[in-house]
Amino acid sequence: MHVAFQGEPGAFSEEAAGILFANHQVVPLPSMESVFEAVVQGDVERGVIPIENSLFGSVHINYDHLRSHDVSIVGELKLRIRHCLMALPGAALDKITSVLSHPQALGQCKTFIRKELPQAQTVLAYDTAGSAKLVAQSNDLLQAAIAPRRAAAQYGLQILASHIESHAQNYTRFLALAQRGEGHTLAHTGDQPLKTSIVFAPRSNVPGVLFKSLAVFFLRDLDLFKVESRPLVGSPGEYLFYLDVEGGTRDPVLQLALEHLKEISAELRVLGSYPQGPTWDGVDDG
Amino acid sequence: MHVAFQGEPGAFSEEAAGILFANHQVVPLPSMESVFEAVVQGDVERGVIPIENSLFGSVHINYDHLRSHDVSIVGELKLRIRHCLMALPGAALDKITSVLSHPQALGQCKTFIRKELPQAQTVLAYDTAGSAKLVAQSNDLLQAAIAPRRAAAQYGLQILASHIESHAQNYTRFLALAQRGEGHTLAHTGDQPLKTSIVFAPRSNVPGVLFKSLAVFFLRDLDLFKVESRPLVGSPGEYLFYLDVEGGTRDPVLQLALEHLKEISAELRVLGSYPQGPTWDGVDDG
Numbered sequence: 271m272h273v274a275f276q277g278e279p280g281a282f283s284e285e286a287a288g289i290l291f292a293n294h295q296v297v298p299l300p301s302m303e304s305v306f307e308a309v310v311q312g313d314v315e316r317g318v319i320p321i322e323n324s325l326f327g328s329v330h331i332n333y334d335h336l337r338s339h340d341v342s343i344v345g346e347l348k349l350r351i352r353h354c355l356m357a358l359p360g361a362a363l364d365k366i367t368s369v370l371s372h373p374q375a376l377g378q379c380k381t382f383i384r385k386e387l388p389q390a391q392t393v394l395a396y397d398t399a400g401s402a403k404l405v406a407q408s409n410d411l412l413q414a415a416i417a418p419r420r421a422a423a424q425y426g427l428q429i430l431a432s433h434i435e436s437h438a439q440n441y442t443r444f445l446a447l448a449q450r451g452e453g454h455t456l457a458h459t460g461d462q463p464l465k466t467s468i469v470f471a472p473r474s475n476v477p478g479v480l481f482k483s484l485a486v487f488f489l490r491d492l493d494l495f496k497v498e499s500r501p502l503v504g505s506p507g508e509y510l511f512y513l514d515v516e517g518g519t520r521d522p523v524l525q526l527a528l529e530h531l532k533e534i535s536a537e538l539r540v541l542g543s544y545p546q547g548p549t550w551d552g553v554d555d556g
Numbered sequence: 557m558h559v560a561f562q563g564e565p566g567a568f569s570e571e572a573a574g575i576l577f578a579n580h581q582v583v584p585l586p587s588m589e590s591v592f593e594a595v596v597q598g599d600v601e602r603g604v605i606p607i608e609n610s611l612f613g614s615v616h617i618n619y620d621h622l623r624s625h626d627v628s629i630v631g632e633l634k635l636r637i638r639h640c641l642m643a644l645p646g647a648a649l650d651k652i653t654s655v656l657s658h659p660q661a662l663g664q665c666k667t668f669i670r671k672e673l674p675q676a677q678t679v680l681a682y683d684t685a686g687s688a689k690l691v692a693q694s695n696d697l698l699q700a701a702i703a704p705r706r707a708a709a710q711y712g713l714q715i716l717a718s719h720i721e722s723h724a725q726n727y728t729r730f731l732a733l734a735q736r737g738e739g740h741t742l743a744h745t746g747d748q749p750l751k752t753s754i755v756f757a758p759r760s761n762v763p764g765v766l767f768k769s770l771a772v773f774f775l776r777d778l779d780l781f782k783v784e785s786r787p788l789v790g791s792p793g794e795y796l797f798y799l800d801v802e803g804g805t806r807d808p809v810l811q812l813a814l815e816h817l818k819e820i821s822a823e824l825r826v827l828g829s830y831p832q833g834p835t836w837d838g839v840d841d842g
Contacts, residue, residue, distance in 0.1 A: 324792035394680035488767040506610035
């Protein structure tokens with residue numbers, strides 16, 4: 271089986287793909303959208319995407335992609351994120367003038383950057399491991415990247431500083447994707463309880479419709495894990511809502527709740543039912 | 557009075573600042589955080605920040621700044637966003653190899669980029685007008701920036717294409733900030749009804765606390781305009797909620813609702829009461 275992720279080899283997404291689908295082939299792709307498209311078109315059997323970071327918030331573009339592509343969520347994983355500052359062998363921390371990384375990684379390490387690299391400018395890149403690759407190719411001892419430890423080994427860089435994230439409670443939640451309607455083939459499911467992700471657009475002519483939408487779950491004692499709103503394109507001031515709720519779509523109570531929600535929604539789609547994922551502490555040999 | 561905004565001269569934020577506070581001096585600052593700090597420290601009397609775009613969603617970093625800085629929201633404005641592609645005089649659309657802009661602007665124009673500039677790579681920059689400035693300084697006819705029309709005049713660039721945003725319903729909502737406790741001095745308030753913005757952390761030990769939190773408003777017939785969640789740093793899986801609700805903090809019904817919300821919140825702060833802002837169609841002489 272082939273499992274696509276966005277980024278360069280060495281990325282956190284590659285690590286997550288390896289944990290969710292052990293002993294399968296991982297495939298790096300250039301963009302989040304290309305991961306969704308590869309899954310929809312059957313070029314790969316599975317995709318793994320980041321959806322939320324505990325410090326920085328949701329990866330909103332992926333919420334939009336979940337709605338616009340025919341995929342199902344078949345699993346999730348929370349991965350501890352530890353960032354390293356890395357540069358070419360011979361580089362020194364106090365000489366670094368440019369720090370490259372993904373905007374979220376730069377945001378997660380801004381306390382470190384401000385304190386230890388006041389002389390450096392930050393340079394935005396599309397992903398963390400990709401910024402390590404750029405530094406390796408630059409032949410420039412004044413450049414450094416913020417990336418996972420595994421990226422240093424991948425690209426022959428040395429670690430200048432470890433654990434540079436602002437807060438220890440730094441986790442990224444990844445989702446495993448399959449073509450719509452496919453079942454689960456996760457490495458780690460055990461007998462975990464299920465979780466269901468949905469997206470819905472409340473009917474704009476129903477007074478208090480968001481409150482009523484949440485009521486369909488709370489009145490049936492179904493816990494919500496996450497509520498995320500996204501603008502409804504073309505209708506400024508209106509929103510789509512993404513909910514994670516306990517239970518699987520075969521549970522009669524959740525089925526009734528979803529039928530109830532349909533009564534007051536202009537659009538409703540189940541994005542997937544999947545085992546509530548494990549928390550993984552990540553690789554740290556530093 | 558001095559009004560700070562983030563970005564270079566020519567930015568949409570500068571236009572918003574000029575509309576919200578006509579005939580006052582606008583001050584460009586390098587980062588969102590520096591705008592908040594300038595307001596808190598009294599270096600400027602007002603700040604103007606983007607908080608939400610109708611296509612791309614919220615500017616989450618600014619929600620975090622609203623909570624961590626002693627500012628009050630004193631006004632809002634919805635500004636129509638029209639993007640232009642601009643380059644040095646003599647440049648040609650089919651020769652462009654790099655397109656610079658803020659990630660949100662690149663996202664808002666991705667249909668145009670994919671169709672008209674398939675040969676170009678996108679380069680991330682911290683702001684739209686700043687990317688126009690970089691192109692002007694580059695002396696490189698192969699570079700282009702996505703920026704407001706006013707930035708072309710500011711930096712001596714020519715417009716290669718206008719209205720390149722994917723959807724016409726493209727508005728950014730800006731907030732006007734003052735030191736905490738300061739009153740309103742907006743150019744445009746009229747007798748608009750008031751809106752109040754709050755942030756709260758639900759008590760994690762109250763079952764169904766999000767539903768109950770929304771109930772304090774809906775049971776009192778107070779409409780919510782916006783619900784935004786942000787991760788609670790240090791507590792993965794817990795969230796802060798930002799709400800915009802109708803009414804001012806002097807309205808007895810809203811006061812009762814906020815007292816009720818305090819009963820089930822670990823933290824609650826009123827970010828400001830301010831007139832519901834106008835929608836501005838923006839400058840378009842193209």
